[in-house]
Amino acid sequence: MGLSQINDIDLMNEKKSLNKLFECSDSFTSVVFNSGAGSGKTYALIQCLKYIISIHHDDLKNHNQKIGCITYTNVAAEHIKHQLGVSDVVEISTIHERIWSIICSQKSALLGLHIEKLNSEVELLNSQLLSNSEYEKYRALDASAQERFFQLMLENKKKYNMAYNLKATEFKAAMPEEIRLQYAELISNVSKFKGLVDKLFKRKRYLDCLCKIESGEKDYRVVNYDAMYNRDRLDKMRISHDTLLEYGYELIERYPRMRQLIIDKYPYILIDEYQDTADIVVKIMSLIEQYAKQIKHDVFIAYFGDSVQNIYDAGVGERLTRLHPELDFVLKEYNRRSYIEVIDVANRVRNDEVVQKSIYSDCSGGDVKLYYGSGENVSEFIEKCAEKWSVQIENPLHCMFATNQMVAEYSGFPNVYEAFKRAEIYRGIGYKQLNSELLSHDIIHLGRVQAILYRLIKIYTEVREEKQPLRDILPSDKYRNMSFLDLKLLIASLRAIDGNTLDELLGKIFNEYSMSNHQMYKLVMEKIFDVDEDLSYDKVLAIFVTSLYKSWDETLESKEIIHDLLDIKLEELLNWFHYIHRDEKKKICYHTFHSTKGLEYENVAIILGKDFGQDKDLFKYYFMNYEGNEEQDSDKYEKGRNILYVAITRAIKNLRVLYIDDFEEIKDGIEKVFEKAYAFTNEISIDDF
Known part of the structure; x- marks a missing residue:
């Protein structure tokens, strides 16, 4: 069986780290619980929650106080809720959910910040219009000509939107004659013309919003946040996730009363996976603790994580103690996840002061090997892993790739990946965003x-699931007033949306949208596409083009520019959707290195090369500099180490690595980590593999 027996001495030693954590909570000494992968950081967090509850439940209840537990993802929040069970004094959520719950009642202060943000954005737009070279011809116009141009475009806004996706010559022909004649210089370059008009329209939306706020119009009195939408709609009073954190920090930094409110409400704040947390969140926590000391109130802030598992560029990682100084440290050396064979390799990958050992006395029996070969060996290598470990849907093989493209190919959505990869915004340094944004x-x-x-395919799948609750499909505050017959007709209309490709799907949607008088159908579509102007097929194409390209061939229509996106088969979009949802039911599941963070699997195969996406020679550099040198690029080395460490430590028992690039120049480094490397050939027997 394995990983089932713990001797009393190891258990007692492990409890020492937990006891120190408990002592810190008793004395309100803020702390970092830092330990390696598989050590049970989340377990320690849950035990800390249970300890605080057991000692202070009644006091917390009587003072209407809570223990705040903040996670990086919704999945982590649900996991902790499940493990902890129901408690009336604990609030577990993502940082965005918690910040919003704290500041949403501060309506007046939020509105003030929003006005500042809108004014700042208007100033930015004005600055761009005054300084950017692409608006030089606009600046050459006198003030009255600029105003006349804007009024003309405003009067012809509908015509402009309808013509947006046409080829340059057809677009020009669709514009009013006065524009073509009096403003010929402006329209000579259509892409710059569109950029100018879009900015002018955007500025007007912001200015109109400011006027509506000032006059106290009904829908402009309160700032809103919706976790489903990570995009600012400032003119519609809706903020994105990043702006939410920005507003939260500003309120807490400006107003001592906000800090006091948090301290009084949450005397205990526990943060899971601290290394992935944004700097601004740590700054908020530091502000809270500093103020608590100033007013002589108690607050306990505990960070749980591991700086070596910081693999996101936005994560605070080793900057934690610079942004939040004077934290105590609790270290834990035991591993509760993996067999010793995996732990030993992970320790060598990490190669720092944290050296783990298993908590279990029966921890032998793992199976770890590294092979070297070429890209042509990948499929055969994966098949051998699957056969070696007799994988089933209930106990699958989890295969990790260092490249997004291979994950997409093996997961059944290669054309989805290729369509986005070719988009201008993901070229060059923008490629790094492709992993997270797709x-x-x-x-x-x-x-x-x-x-x-995602929202489109989500509703496509949900309306086809007989047991799917309506509240998950439709805006809950609207459908409740509908008759049963209207609901039935709406679901039928949504189910009728179909097609072989994305373009066919959009065609069906907007054919119904233009002909239907069903307001709920229109509302559902408006929620899905989330546009700034009136919704239409052409508007959606314009969003696709302008979101993915900064410039484009003016001789082409929008459909031609994004034809590879529009031509994607619905089947591939569904495969992509199921990949995002992690609801694939397969014997072999495929992952990026980043996507497996925090997870654990019995059987793991890793396909490794010298590069990591656009990070050229990242792993090659790590292995070549394994024992360090004076001229070492520490950031590059640590990035390669951290990513490899996270990948290796997903394995519980069975681990195979295939290195598919030139092996000889890094052989020494690889063998220092894995002890021995084997040449991969198709002739290797399953017993020997």
């Missing part, structure tokens, strides 16, 4: 176009 399992990180596709 392949993230946390939908708040999806790009704008990807989020639209």
Whole structure:
């Protein structure tokens, strides 16, 4: 069996780290619980929650106080809730949910911040119009000519939107004659013309919003946040996830009363996976603790995580103690996840002061090997892993790739990946965003176009599931007033949406949208596509083009520019959707390195090369500099180490690695980590593999 027996001495030593954590909570000494992968950090967090509840439940209840537990993802929040059970003094949520719950009642202060933000955005737009070279011809006009141009475009806004996706010559022909004659210089370059008009329209929306706020119009009195939409709609009073954190920090930094409110409400704050937390969140926590000391109130802030598992560029990682100084440290050396064979390799990958050992006395029996070969060996290598470990749907093989493209190919959505990869915004340094904006399992990180596709495929699948609750499909505050017959007709209309490709799907949607008088159908579609102007097929194409391209061939229509996106088969979009949802039922599941963080699997295969996406020679550099040198690029080395460490430590028992690039120049480094490397050939027997 394995991993089932713990001797009393190891158990007692493990409890020492927990006891120190408990002592810190008793004395309100803020702390970092830092330990390696598989050590049970989440277990320690839950035990800390249980300890605080057991000692202070009644006091917390009597003073209407809570223990705040903050996670990086919704999945982590649900896991902790499940493990902890129901408690009336604990609130477990993502940081965005918690910050919003704290500040949403501060309506006046939020509105003030929103006005500042709108004014700042208007100033930014004005600055761009005054300084950017692409608006030089606009600046050459006198004030009255600029105003006349804007009024003309405003009067012809509908015509402009309808013509947006046409080829340059056809677009020009669709514009009013006065524009073509009096403003010929402006319209000579259509893409710059569109950029100018879009900015002018955007500025007007912001200015109109400011006027509506000032006059106290009904829908402009309160700032809103919706976790499903990671995009600012400032003119519609809706903020994104990043702006939410920005507003939260500003309120807490400006107003001592906000800090006092948090301290009084949450005397205990526990943060899971601290290394992935944004700097601004740590700054908020530091502000809270500093103020608590100043007013002589008690607050306990505990960070649980591991700086070596920081693999996200936005994560605080080793900057934690610079942003939040004077924290105590609790270290834990025991591993509760893996067999010793996996732990030993992980320790060598990590190669720092944290050296783990198993908590279990029966921890032998793991199976770890590294092979070297080429890209041509990948499929055969994966098949051998599957056969070696007799994988089933109930106990699958989890295969990790260092490249997004291979994950997409093996998961059944290669054309989805290729369509986005070819988009201008993901070229060059923008490629780094492709992983999170297309392949993230946390939908708040999806790009704008990807989020639209996600919401579209989500409703496509939900209306076809007989047992899917209506509240998960439709805006809950609207459908409750509908008759049963109207609901039935709405679901029928939504189920009728179908097609072989994305373009066919959109065609069906907007054919119904233009002909239907069903307001709920229109509302559902408006929620899905989330547009700034009137919704239409052409408007959606314009969003796709302008979101994915900064410039484009003016001789082409929008449909030609994004034809590879529109031509994607519905089947591939469904495969992509199921990948995002992690609801694939397969014997072999495929992952990016980043997407497996925090998870554990019995059987793991890793396909490794010298590069990591656009990070050229990242793993090659790590292995070549394994024992360090004076001229070492520490950031590059640590990034390669951290990513490899996270991948290796997903394995519980069985682990195979295939290195598919030139092996000889890094042989020494690889063998220092894995002890021995084997040449992969198709002739290797399953027993020897």
